[in-house]
Amino acid sequence: MEERKAWSISGILGIGLIVVFLAIGAFCIFQSQLILGIVLIIMAVVLISGITIVQPNQSVVVIFLGKYMGTVRQExxxxxxxxxxxxxxxxxVRNFNSNRLKVNDVNGNPIEIAAVVVFKVVDAAKAVFDVDQYEQFVEIQSETAIRAVATTYPYDSFTNDELTLRGNADEVSDELTTELQERLKVAGVEVIEARLTHLAYSTEIAQAMLQRQQASAIISAREQIVQGAVGMAQDAIARLETDNIVELDDERRVALINNLLVAIVSDQGTQPVINTGSLYQ
Structure with a gap:
């Protein structure tokens, strides 16, 4: 089904014709010309039955004897x-706020997710004839698309090599919009935007997943700190030896590296121990 323009004429012109037909018809009946008068009155009634009012940003689908005659968009x-x-x-343009849905992410973790869908009808014929109750169709397909997208991503991750629902909202929204548009084009609906409005772990595992997130964050932070500390220790020893500030044998080099790593990696500030020589020297 494709939308096409329906036949229509200006309402002002039509009302003028109705008034003329009624006036001439009444005059003819008064002059005993019954047949002509009745015909003119019937023509006026026919025109009256076709009067319609179209509001701005609305369209009227015209159906005559079960046949689609076209769509009127002129306001x-x-x-x-x-x-x-x-x-x-x-x-x-309209908004649809989905309910909070419980789904499993790609790792099998139960999460709660919801989204807002901004859409509008661009083909009134498809909206009326290709689907039954297009507004309900939009709601059901929106929730289905949200579930489909949510199951393809993890909720969260502490690595930068994968997309996540929490950390890549723009990418997830773009994919959700594309998925929805593919599902709703049959109803003549254009999806303007789809964006997540709620995202959280399900209540039954929220505390456990919070502890897991904290542990993963600590491990990730520790790995980054250790990598930085090793690099800093290497740079410090290389500069000391390059500038001939001090000559280090293997034992002193190991001790210096140990002290630098402890000072950098430690959670609390380290206290230096100053060697001033032996008491009995």
């Missing part, structure tokens, strides 16, 4: 196909 008062069924479809 204002118009006269279209007489004795037709007319269904108004809003073309305005």
């Amino acid at each position: 204002g008062i118009l006269i279209t196909v007489p004795f037709s069924v007319r269904r108004t479809i809003s073309l305005r």
Whole structure:
């Protein structure tokens, strides 16, 4: 089903014709010209049955004897196909807030997720004839797409080599928008934006996952600190030896590296021990 333009004329012109037909018809009946008068009155009634009003950013789908006659998008008062069924479809931008859904992420962790979908109808014929109750169709397909996207990503990760639901909101939103558009194009709906509004672990595992996150964060931070400390120790020893500030044998080099690593990696500030020589020297 493809949308096409329905026949229509200006409402002002139509109302003018209705008034003329009624006036001439009444005059003819008064002059005993019954047949002509009745015909003119019937024509006026036919035009009256086609009067329709279209609000801004709305469209009217015209159906006559079960056949799609077209869509009227011109705003204002118009006269279209007489004795037709007319269904108004809003073309305005709308929001749909999904319920909080419980799903499992790619690692099998139960999470709660919700999203807001911004959409509008761009093809009124598809919205009316290709799906049953397109608004309900949008809601169901939106929740289905949210579930599908949520199961392809982990909730969180402390590495930079994978996308996550919490750390890559823009990428996840783009994929959700694409997924929704593919599902909703059959209903003549354009998805403007889809974005997550709620994301959390399910209550039954929230405390355990928080502890896991904290442990993973500590391990990740420790790895980065150790890597930095090793590099700093290497740079310090290399500079001391290059500038001939001090000559270090293997034993003193190991001791210096040990002291530097302890000072850098330690959680608390280290206290230096100053060697001033032996008491009995």
